[in-house]
Amino acid sequence: MKTIRIAFLAACVGFAASAPVAGAGLFSATGAVIGITAGDVYVGEAEGHLNGAGTLAIRSQKDPAVTCVGQFTSSAALGGSGQMQCSDGANATFHFKRLSAYRGYGVASFSRGEMKFAYGFSPEEAVPYLKLPEGKRLTRNGTQLAVVEQ
Numbered sequence: 001m002k003t004i005r006i007a008f009l010a011a012c013v014g015f016a017a018s019a020p021v022a023g024a025g026l027f028s029a030t031g032a033v034i035g036i037t038a039g040d041v042y043v044g045e046a047e048g049h050l051n052g053a054g055t056l057a058i059r060s061q062k063d064p065a066v067t068c069v070g071q072f073t074s075s076a077a078l079g080g081s082g083q084m085q086c087s088d089g090a091n092a093t094f095h096f097k098r099l100s101a102y103r104g105y106g107v108a109s110f111s112r113g114e115m116k117f118a119y120g121f122s123p124e125e126a127v128p129y130l131k132l133p134e135g136k137r138l139t140r141n142g143t144q145l146a147v148v149e150q
Helices: 002-026 123-130
Strands: 028-037 040-049 053-060 067-075 079-086 091-098 104-110 113-119 136-141 144-149
Touching (some): 028 053, 028 123, 040 067, 053 079, 067 091, 079 104, 123 136
Antiparallel strands (some): 028 040, 028 113, 067 079, 091 104, 136 144
């Protein structure tokens, strides 16, 4: 009986010692984000947490000085929504549909237009969700992505 109590106490101490690690991102996931607006491609990452909250950071491929950061909330049943602010002064609200805990797609509404985006996909897998303009395709240009004529 004494051995069981000691094992239980050791387990409790182990769980208590690991609690700060959980708050540091143990229950979060990071994935790639690809967005297209006005012929420009934005790439970056989103980090989602078990509670449905998350953050994102993307940058323009045409002008890497233009960056956008935002926050979102999501649920499996309702999808997600959030807001984003960009270094060039643009702001956006966005909505997305979760296809799984790690993948989804959506639309951001900027003052300068609409951005279609997908997350958790390779560039090739993201194309159907990005809805490229007719006659355009997504291509790799070295380490960057670009929208070009077909």
